[in-house]
Structure formats: structure tokens, C-alpha cells
Amino acid sequence: MRGGSFKLFQVAGISVYLHFTWFLVAWYQISSASYRFHRPIWPVIEYIGLFIIVLLHEFGHAFACRSTGGRADRIVLWPLGGLAFVDPPLRASAVLWSIIAGPLVNVVLFPILQLLVMVTGRHGFIDISADPHRVLVDLWAINVLLLLFNLLPFYPLDGGQIVRALLWFRIGPSRSLRAAAVIGVVGAGLLALFAILKSSIWFGILAFFIFSQAGAAFQRANQMELEADLAARGAETTPPASPITGENPAPRR
Numbered sequence: 001m002r003g004g005s006f007k008l009f010q011v012a013g014i015s016v017y018l019h020f021t022w023f024l025v026a027w028y029q030i031s032s033a034s035y036r037f038h039r040p041i042w043p044v045i046e047y048i049g050l051f052i053i054v055l056l057h058e059f060g061h062a063f064a065c066r067s068t069g070g071r072a073d074r075i076v077l078w079p080l081g082g083l084a085f086v087d088p089p090l091r092a093s094a095v096l097w098s099i100i101a102g103p104l105v106n107v108v109l110f111p112i113l114q115l116l117v118m119v120t121g122r123h124g125f126i127d128i129s130a131d132p133h134r135v136l137v138d139l140w141a142i143n144v145l146l147l148l149f150n151l152l153p154f155y156p157l158d159g160g161q162i163v164r165a166l167l168w169f170r171i172g173p174s175r176s177l178r179a180a181a182v183i184g185v186v187g188a189g190l191l192a193l194f195a196i197l198k199s200s201i202w203f204g205i206l207a208f209f210i211f212s213q214a215g216a217a218f219q220r221a222n223q224m225e226l227e228a229d230l231a232a233r234g235a236e237t238t239p240p241a242s243p244i245t246g247e248n249p250a251p252r253r
Ligand SMILES: [Zn+2]
Pocket: 057, 061, 102, 103, 150, 158
């Protein structure tokens, strides 16, 4: 157990953890979807399909990060999705590739699922009212929704992190992070508004998650700037001892 998550398995040195709340939401989702299926096993299979799509997305992040020479050894799946703990080298291109590879997995899955839906539906291979076809249609839609949702430009969603990495090329790591964080806070506000209009608890939780993460990123950006400032000042001048107090006016960190 680690922060409410337990280890499921390990692939290529990457440990996959599952948060215990995943089961609560899985039970709720499966039981509320079961009326759409003839046999009770199919909503379970559909939820496992969703689990696999999210997992592949996170492995996309992890392996891309590894390919840049970074570290990635942990994936945690929880009800709102997955988190790949990636630590790419501090270069804009390495960060960009580590982030973009996740949504790219969904892009690759799109034609595969599309083909499966077409093949099973068209030739009477499977009755289109039958459960297997329904599961494939649902997974196709889930994959598209996950892709579109992840590309929303609200930090810390993938789209927001892509915006940050792109800005990094022009304005550096700390200012790009601050800009992305501001967009993230604005996005969280929009999602909160949407949650209220639709009375959606999910969007409410999501808005709160994005707001808190973007807020933390804003503070981190300020801290980075402060440290860079101090380092630059320390490098420029080795400050002389103050003639009055005898203290060093610009302490180095
Ligand atoms: Zn992602």
C-alpha cells in the first residue's frame, strides 16, 4: 500500500498502482450501466476496457519519458483517470515528448477501435444490438472523449502541459509554468461553472482538482523565478560586506 494505492503489477520497471477508490467508482459505474446490456458480464468487460485504455495512455507518457533519458517508474490509476509519475530531463523538448506521447496513444487507438466497430457491425459478424458490439462502440466513444478531454489546455491536464512545454521554448521553464498555471486556474473556473449549470459532481471534483494543481504550479513557478534570480545575482557579483552592518547584503542560497 502506498497512499491508499496498492501495487497491481510491474512492467519494464514501471509499477502500476490502483487506488482503492477505483473499486468504489467501478462498482457504481458498472451497476449503473448494466441496464444497457443483456448479460451482466459486459459492463464489467467495458470497465476493464476503459481501464486498459487509460493504462496504455499512461504507459505512453512513461516510455516516452524514458526515451528522453528521464525517470518513470510509477503509474497510479484512480477514478478520475491515471497518473504517470514522470521525471524528464529539464529540457522543453523532453518535457513536450513525455506529455504528448499519452494523447498520441489515444490517436493510435482511434483507427483500431474504429475498425473493430465497423467490422463487427457491418457484416452481421456480431448483431449490432448485441453486447460485444455495444462495448466496442462505447470504448470507441470513451477513447475519443479521453483524447479530447486530455487535450483541454488547462494545466495540469496534458493539453495544459503541452502549452507549457511549447511556451518553454520561448520564455523559459518558470514563466511558461506560470502562464500555463494561470490558464489552468481560468479553465478550472469554467469547469466549475459548467459543473454548477449541469449539477455535475464529477466536473465539480475535476474543477477543484485542476484549481488546486494549477494554484500549486503558480507558486512553484514563482519559487523557481526567485531561485533563478538569486542564483543570477549571486553569479553576477560577489557582494562586498556591507560597510555599516558588516553583513552580507545578498545572502547566497
Ligand atoms: Zn496524459
